[in-house]
Amino acid sequence: QCAIDPNSIVTDACTSYSDLERLNANLYPSLDDLTQHTDFFAYYRLNLYNKACPFWTDENSMCGNRACAVETIEDESDIPPIWRAAELSKLEGARAKHPGIAQQRERPKNRPLQYQLGENVDESCVLEEDDECDQRDYCVPEDEGAAAKGDYVSLVNNTERYTGYSGLGARQVWDAIYKENCFTPKSSRHASLKPKPLQAAQSLKNIFQEYGRQHVDNSDDLYPLDDECLEQRAFYRIVSGMHASISTHICWEFFNQTTGEWVHNLECYRERLHKYPERISNLYFNYAILTRAVAKLRKHLESYTFCSGDPDQDFQTKQKVLALADQAASGPHTFDESIMFQDPSVMDLKDDFRNRFRNVSRLMDCVGCDKCRLWGKLQTAGYGAALKVLFEYDENKNGENPHLRRTELVALVNTLGRLSHSLDAIQKFRTALKTGDLSV
Ligand code: FAD
Numbered sequence: 001q002c003a004i005d006p007n008s009i010v011t012d013a014c015t016s017y018s019d020l021e022r023l024n025a026n027l028y029p030s031l032d033d034l035t036q037h038t039d040f041f042a043y044y045r046l047n048l049y050n051k052a053c054p055f056w057t058d059e060n061s062m063c064g065n066r067a068c069a070v071e072t073i074e075d076e077s078d079i080p081p082i083w084r085a086a087e088l089s090k091l092e093g094a095r096a097k098h099p100g101i102a103q104q105r106e107r108p109k110n111r112p113l114q115y116q117l118g119e120n121v122d123e124s125c126v127l128e129e130d131d132e133c134d135q136r137d138y139c140v141p142e143d144e145g146a147a148a149k150g151d152y153v154s155l156v157n158n159t160e161r162y163t164g165y166s167g168l169g170a171r172q173v174w175d176a177i178y179k180e181n182c183f184t185p186k187s188s189r190h191a192s193l194k195p196k197p198l199q200a201a202q203s204l205k206n207i208f209q210e211y212g213r214q215h216v217d218n219s220d221d222l223y224p225l226d227d228e229c230l231e232q233r234a235f236y237r238i239v240s241g242m243h244a245s246i247s248t249h250i251c252w253e254f255f256n257q258t259t260g261e262w263v264h265n266l267e268c269y270r271e272r273l274h275k276y277p278e279r280i281s282n283l284y285f286n287y288a289i290l291t292r293a294v295a296k297l298r299k300h301l302e303s304y305t306f307c308s309g310d311p312d313q314d315f316q317t318k319q320k321v322l323a324l325a326d327q328a329a330s331g332p333h334t335f336d337e338s339i340m341f342q343d344p345s346v347m348d349l350k351d352d353f354r355n356r357f358r359n360v361s362r363l364m365d366c367v368g369c370d371k372c373r374l375w376g377k378l379q380t381a382g383y384g385a386a387l388k389v390l391f392e393y394d395e396n397k398n399g400e401n402p403h404l405r406r407t408e409l410v411a412l413v414n415t416l417g418r419l420s421h422s423l424d425a426i427q428k429f430r431t432a433l434k435t436g437d438l439s440v
Helices: 017-037 085-090 101-106 168-179 186-192 204-210 230-252 266-274 277-296 298-302 311-330 349-366 370-392 406-435
Strands: 043-046 151-154 254-256 261-263
Touching: 017 277, 017 311, 017 406, 043 370, 043 406, 168 230, 168 349, 230 254, 230 266, 230 277, 230 349, 230 370, 230 406, 266 277, 266 406, 277 311, 277 370, 277 406, 298 311, 349 370, 370 406
Parallel strands: none
Antiparallel strands: 043 151, 254 261
């Protein structure tokens, strides 16, 4: 009855900002605890340095600032033993073989995928070796396999904040991301399936004209055309909401180069967010989507094994995650995914939507600042996981739902953690604009 209308800001729909803020007052401490104090959610393995940008070559836009660097984990003794390479090789034999694409194709439609798990081994305890996507993924997966050239990073020690990465390089990535929102007529819908070269020097004006974008008088933002469908509008809002959340963290932890101090920058908030209520609305929209995805995972999480090698901690982690899903489910009816992809005339829209989102995730390899790339990759993986849960999961079924990798779950919870932090920061900034006081 009460779905968020993708054309309206959150306040116009049944769920208001204050409903979501009340929900966030509950979720914030739980998310903070999970993301800051459990090994399972604090360590993320990803391919940060070895994937070339598949769209263009532009070495000039690399960020050389110290703040752009990521502290990767060089010493394996810093990560839980079960995820160390030496332990991985011991797992040989008990390791799960994830079904490859060929096997997925052969599978009769009504039969769930079979994972050949060894005795006492669950899916979060094994590391995936192949880089193959499940066809229902909305994201190019970050592979945790020993063979992959990935690095472990501590998300706690590499906070998302101001790095100084800006200029043409950053602008080019954002433009390319928004360009993915230009859904094409049916005949050429799969145009963006394969990475395609972009002209580095292509002027913004050309990009807008070429892809039918237009500026709206009261905003600089890139708006899709008026006749867009609900799904296209949702795609745009997700991207814009992610952008708004990143901007919020830049303003919240801003480096003042004159004083050499980290500060909360109210002017930055005013210029990048407060002047653009739609950006803030899109951020709240994303919060609604992610809390719905976490709530929908409740049943799946009951049988999920949290594997960090420390049974006590794993038990605690599981209890905390289940409590989080319960809290998310107790909030307002935030987002109704069932109204999307229903119109028979747009049957192939879902593939298009998924492929475009995968392209956004590939674009993260074009981000020229390591720390921005880390959080960009993590957050696109988090939204990808949320979309997979919303559109491919049936909460009443267990066996037939697609596999949820450890990296996907870690990304989902951390992305919600970032949004939760953004909501909190925005409330404080908003108050400070009225009172002039930003003491926290
Ligand atoms: P930008 O934020 O670059 O925006 C470009 C244009 O997009 C704007 O002029 C406006 O027209 C439009 N726009 C802006 N916000 C929105 C929105 N929410 N919705 C719709 N349209 C919008 N920098 C850091 O310091 N730390 C980081 O962690 C970081 N992470 C990044 C991650 C990614 C994936 C990318 C691409 C960049 C990241 N950056 C980061 C850079 C940062 O996002 C900005 O690009 C940079 O600070 C320059 O900002 P700007 O004011 O020029 O506008």
